[in-house]
Amino acid sequence: xxxxxxxxxxxxxxxxxxxxxxxxxxxxxxxxxxxxxxxxxxxxxxxxxxxxxxxxxxxxxxxxxxxxxxxxxxxxxxxxxxxxxxxxxxxxxxxxxxxxxxxxxxxxxxxxxxxxxxxxxxxxxxxxxxxxxxxxxxxxxxxxxxxxxxxxxxxxxxxxxxxxxxxxxxxxxxxxxxxxxxxxxxxxxxxxxxxxxxxxxxxxxxxxxxxxxxxxxxxxxxxxxxxxxxxxxxxxxxxxxxxxxxxxxxxxxxxxxxxxxxxxxxxxxxxx
Amino acid sequence: xxxxxxxxxxxxxxxxxxxxxxxxxxxxxxxxxxxxxxxxxxxxxxxxxxxxxxxxxxxxxxxxxxxxxxxxxxxxxxxxxxxxxxxxxxxxxxxxxxxxxxxxxxxxxxxxxxxxxxxxxxxxxxxxxxxxxxxxxxxxxxxxxxxxxxxxxxxxxxxxxxxxxxxxxxxxxxxxxxxxxxxxxxxxxxxxxxxxxxxxxxxxxxxxxxxxxxxxxxxxxxxxxxxxxxxxxxxxxxxxxxxxxxxxxxxxxxxxxxxxxxxxxxxxxxxxxxxxxxxxxxxxxxxxxxxxxxxxxxxxxxxxxxxxxxxxxxxxxxxxxxxxxxxxxxxxxxxxxxxxxxxxxxxxxxxxxxxxxxxxxxx
Numbered sequence: 001x002x003x004x005x006x007x008x009x010x011x012x013x014x015x016x017x018x019x020x021x022x023x024x025x026x027x028x029x030x031x032x033x034x035x036x037x038x039x040x041x042x043x044x045x046x047x048x049x050x051x052x053x054x055x056x057x058x059x060x061x062x063x064x065x066x067x068x069x070x071x072x073x074x075x076x077x078x079x080x081x082x083x084x085x086x087x088x089x090x091x092x093x094x095x096x097x098x099x100x101x102x103x104x105x106x107x108x109x110x111x112x113x114x115x116x117x118x119x120x121x122x123x124x125x126x127x128x129x130x131x132x133x134x135x136x137x138x139x140x141x142x143x144x145x146x147x148x149x150x151x152x153x154x155x156x157x158x159x160x161x162x163x164x165x166x167x168x169x170x171x172x173x174x175x176x177x178x179x180x181x182x183x184x185x186x187x188x189x190x191x192x193x194x195x196x197x198x199x200x201x202x203x204x205x206x207x208x209x210x211x212x213x214x215x216x217x218x219x220x221x222x223x224x225x226x227x228x229x230x231x232x233x234x235x236x237x238x239x240x241x242x243x244x245x246x247x248x249x250x251x252x253x254x255x256x257x258x259x260x261x262x263x264x265x266x267x268x269x270x271x272x
Numbered sequence: 273x274x275x276x277x278x279x280x281x282x283x284x285x286x287x288x289x290x291x292x293x294x295x296x297x298x299x300x301x302x303x304x305x306x307x308x309x310x311x312x313x314x315x316x317x318x319x320x321x322x323x324x325x326x327x328x329x330x331x332x333x334x335x336x337x338x339x340x341x342x343x344x345x346x347x348x349x350x351x352x353x354x355x356x357x358x359x360x361x362x363x364x365x366x367x368x369x370x371x372x373x374x375x376x377x378x379x380x381x382x383x384x385x386x387x388x389x390x391x392x393x394x395x396x397x398x399x400x401x402x403x404x405x406x407x408x409x410x411x412x413x414x415x416x417x418x419x420x421x422x423x424x425x426x427x428x429x430x431x432x433x434x435x436x437x438x439x440x441x442x443x444x445x446x447x448x449x450x451x452x453x454x455x456x457x458x459x460x461x462x463x464x465x466x467x468x469x470x471x472x473x474x475x476x477x478x479x480x481x482x483x484x485x486x487x488x489x490x491x492x493x494x495x496x497x498x499x500x501x502x503x504x505x506x507x508x509x510x511x512x513x514x515x516x517x518x519x520x521x522x523x524x525x526x527x528x529x530x531x532x533x534x535x536x537x538x539x540x541x542x543x544x545x546x547x548x549x550x551x552x553x554x555x556x557x558x559x560x561x562x563x564x565x566x567x568x569x570x571x572x573x574x575x576x577x578x579x580x581x582x583x584x585x586x587x588x589x590x591x592x593x594x595x596x597x598x599x600x601x602x603x604x605x606x607x608x609x610x611x612x613x614x615x616x617x618x619x620x621x622x623x624x625x626x627x628x629x630x631x632x633x634x635x
Contacts, residue, residue, distance in 0.1 A: 016521070017533035020566035020600035048567070049597065073536070103544035136547075166550040167523075168491055171452045172459065175421055196550045197491075198483035198523040202452030205420045224537065224548070225530065226523040230448075237447035241418050265604065 003208050003244050004039035005231065006190060006216045009260065010055075011042040011071050012228055013218035019264055026055040027062070029219075029260050034064040036256045037248065038231075039214070041066045042091065046081035047073075053085050060086040069131070074115050076122050083128050090130045091161070092119050096145055097136035100165075109144060113151060120155045131190065133161040138169045142177065149185055159188035159214065164203060167196025167226065171206035178210030190214035193229045195221060200229040201237055208238065219260045232257050278493040281458045284338060284440065284466040285315035285481055290473025291514045292324050300328050302513055309506045310469070311335055314485045314498035317357065319466070322349040338382065344370060356380055359412065368404075375407035382410040382440060388417060393427045400435040412440040412466065416453050417476070422460060429461035440464035445477035454479035455487050469510050470518065470525070482506075482524045490551045500524075501557040530560040533606060535569020538562060542571060565606030566597050580609060582616050592619035 010026055013019070021029070026044065033041050041064075043056045060068045069089035072078035082090045094116055095101050101112055116132070123130045132152045137145055149160050162178065178189055191207035191214070193200040204215050221230030232253050239245045288306060292298055303324060310318055317336045322345070331337060331353050339355040341347065342364060349355075358374055360367065361384040374381055383405070387393050393413070399405050411431070416424065428439045441462045443453035454465045467481035482503055489498045507518055507525045520528040530553040532538060540547035541560065553560050564576050573593055574584050595615045600607060607615070 015534040015537070015567055017528065017531040017561075017563035018565060018606045020597075020604055020606070022601040051597065051601070099544065099546055100540070104540045104547045166548065168550050170455050170459065170487070170491075171420065172422055172456055195523050196529075197455075197487050198451040198480055199455070201448040202420070205449070206452075209420050222521070224532065224534070225521075225550075226526060227521050233448045237449065240447050241420050241449075 001208065001242055001244055002213050003238060003242075004214045005037075005235075006040040006042060006069075006214050007033050007038040007066075007218065007231065008042040008192070008216050008228065009033070009218040009222065009231075011044050012192075012216075012224065013220075013222040013264075014044070015224050016222045016227065019222070021055075021264065023051055023055040023058065025263050027058050029263055030059045030064065030066070030068075031062070032256050032259055033219075034062075034066040036252055038066050040069055040089065042069050042071060042216075043087065045071045045078075046085050046087075047075075047078040053081060056082075056085040056087060060088070071133075072119075074112070074119055076119060079119055079123055079128075083123070083126055088129065090123050090128050091133055092116075092123070092130055093133035093135045093163075094148060095136060096134045096140040096148055098141070099139060100136045113147065116148060116151055117155065120152065120157060124156060130157060131159045131161060132157050133163055133192070135163050136165040137162045138164040138174075139166065142180075146181070146184065149181060149187060153185050153187050157187070159190055161190040161192050161214075161216070162207070162212070163192040164194055165192075167194030167200065169193065169199065169203045171199070171202050174203050175206040175210040178207050178212050182211040188213055190216060192216040194223065195226040195228060195230075198226070200227070201233045204229045204234055205237055205241060208242070219257050219264075222264070278458065278488060279496065281462065282316040282464045283314060283481065283484065284317040284319060284442075284464050285310045285468065286319040286442070286466055286478065287469040287472060287481070287510070288324055289319055289321045289340065290468050291510070292321075292327075293473070295513060295515060296323070298327070298513055302509070303328050304332070305509055306513060307332060307335065309502055309509060310481075312499055312502055313482070313506060314488075314496070314500075315481065317464075319359065320355075322346045325349050325352055341370065341374070347373070350377060350379075357382065359384060362386075371407070380409040381407055382412050383408050384412040384414055384442070386415045387413045387424075388415045390423060390427065393424055393431075397427075397431055397434065400431070400437070405435070405437070408437060410438040410440050410464065412442055412464075414442040414444065414466075416441065416443045417446040417449065419453065420449065422456055425456060425460040425462075428457075432461060432463075438463040440466055442466035443479050444474060445471050445479070446475075450477065450479040451483045451487075454484045458484070458488065459492070469506065470516075470522065472510075472514060472516070480523070486524045486551070486556065490555065500555055504557045524556055527558075528561075530558050531563050532560065533563040533565050533572075534567040535572060538569060538572035542575070563606040564596065564612055566600040568593070568596060576612060577616055580613055580616065582613075582620075586621055587616055588619045588621055592616060595619060 067088040070082035070087040189212040191212040193203045217231035218228040221227040338357040340359045441457040443450040467479035471477040471480040
């Protein structure tokens with residue numbers, strides 16, 4: 001079993017209400033994450049503004065081992081900003097549940113699929129590696145999810161992110177859904193869980209067992225509402241349950257967590 | 273799984289013995305308060321031991337208790353209260369003799385076994401076949417730390433069917449799987465699930481009962497009798513009793529879990545809260561709170577300014593957002609109302625206009 005960690009402390013983690021990082025803080029955190037060997041750092045949302053773009057550009061220029069990715073809405077303007085930052089990967093988040101498509105965007109499924117193709121083409125024409133996020137996948141119609149994945153795959157996308165945006169998954173369900181996706185399409189799957197019901201780590205483990213090779217985590221599990229999958233807890237659990245991460249030193253991760261939380265809030269972030 | 277079969281599942285709470293173990297100075301009233309609140313929340317059975325029984329002297333009638341026996345001396349408790357359900361761990365010294373003695377009381381007996389491997393689960397079946405489990409109504413399986421997928425539940429289902437026994441699962445949280453295992457149990461073979469408030473107790477904690485109850489209520493069966501509005505009060509009582517502070521981002525009960533700031537989320541919640549919430553905060557006795565800071569977007573900034581008495585057309589919103597981001601990063605946090613008002617005054621159109629007129633070069 002292979003598991004690659006995608007750390008989203010600097011994007012989803014920073015979205016936790018009350019956290020506000022400057023350019024240097026973000027770059028310092030990225031260096032620490034790189035030092036503990038995370039595969040990918042989701043560095044931020046360039047369309048948010050100049051500071052955000054500057055921080056991502058700086059990270060991308062450091063030549064770190066960790067790959068740098070930037071998060072985007074399903075929007076050409078967002079993607080343009082990300083490409084200008086020099087990120088290794090541009091992640092395009094596609095609202096996939098009817099709640100998101102109808103209530104948030106006031107659109108329909110056809111609009112989503114049309115814009116998905118446009119955004120993929122725009123990025124690929126600029127030789128940009130992309131991943132596609134299935135936002136609110138756990139509340140989406142599974143057939144529509146497969147529709148999105150199929151289109152993305154046919155357009156040359158190599159990885160999709162299954163996002164449990166509001167944290168309602170159970171282990172059995174995510175294990176089955178990941179298996180079903182993998183049985184139909186040979187695409188890499190990334191799992192992004194939230195901890196609203198206290199199951200983010202568990203659901204990520206189940207997704208990994210079902211075939212998701214990329215797992216999104218944050219330091220301290222910080223993130224929107226009850227947060228995301230806690231990196232340290234996930235690594236510890238995955239080691240015990242699957243025998244992976246044998247070469248990862250947990251003490252280094254503990255120190256990295258302390259250092260990063262100190263940067264974020266002077267160590268005052270109290271985590272669950 | 274339909275709502276009716278979920279209703280047949282029972283939740284056992286073990287908060288009381290865990291809290292009492294760490295704080296024996298708990299008063300009788302504190303214990304009774306916790307008993308009533310846990311029952312109101314949705315616990316079907318409450319685990320009790322002799323120490324707690326002696327402290328409260330008389331347990332409330334019409335509530336269901338499971339009496340835990342640790343040794344011969346605990347049999348004394350069976351004379352103090354008419355328990356229908358008794359719990360005995362297989363680790364207890366002289367377990368076999370105590371079990372034989374308990375069968376004479378004609379109560380529902382639960383035996384607790386630690387299970388950490390599939391082999392240990394299979395061995396339970398052998399105990400039944402060898403006739404060692406006569407008189408046992410329920411098997412409680414404690415541990416389950418390393419199980420991720422549900423092979424273990426399939427085995428539990430076979431034990432149930434083959435030996436006519438009920439299954440109670442009490443997952444431990446050593447690898448952060450306890451709530452998930454409890455939820456799996458409810459959706460599959462378990463008849464009972466044992467948990468504690470915040471997962472408190474034991475060496476590595478248990479499933480958090482408030483998370484399990486919320487999953488049942490929100491995802492599986494909204495018409496279940498579970499009442500979650502009392503959670504904030506329960507959290508306060510528990511914090512006081514156990515002497516622990518609940519982390520502000522703790523699932524279901526953390527005081528800041530419904531605080532939101534990011535522009536994308538704020539916009540979605542404004543249009544339909546369900547876009548970015550798993551359930552209405554009021555279900556768990558909380559309110560959503562809009563925070564203003566680095567990630568705030570135009571719409572939530574305008575909403576806040578209007579709330580503070582500023583007219584939208586009087587504030588240069590782009591300037592306000594710029595100042596907001598800078599201040600938020602400088603302070604390393606979101607802003608309080610008075611700080612927002614100060615920035616709004618700086619960004620008021622008249623002030624911006626005057627600044628341009630007075631200092632055209634700097635502008």
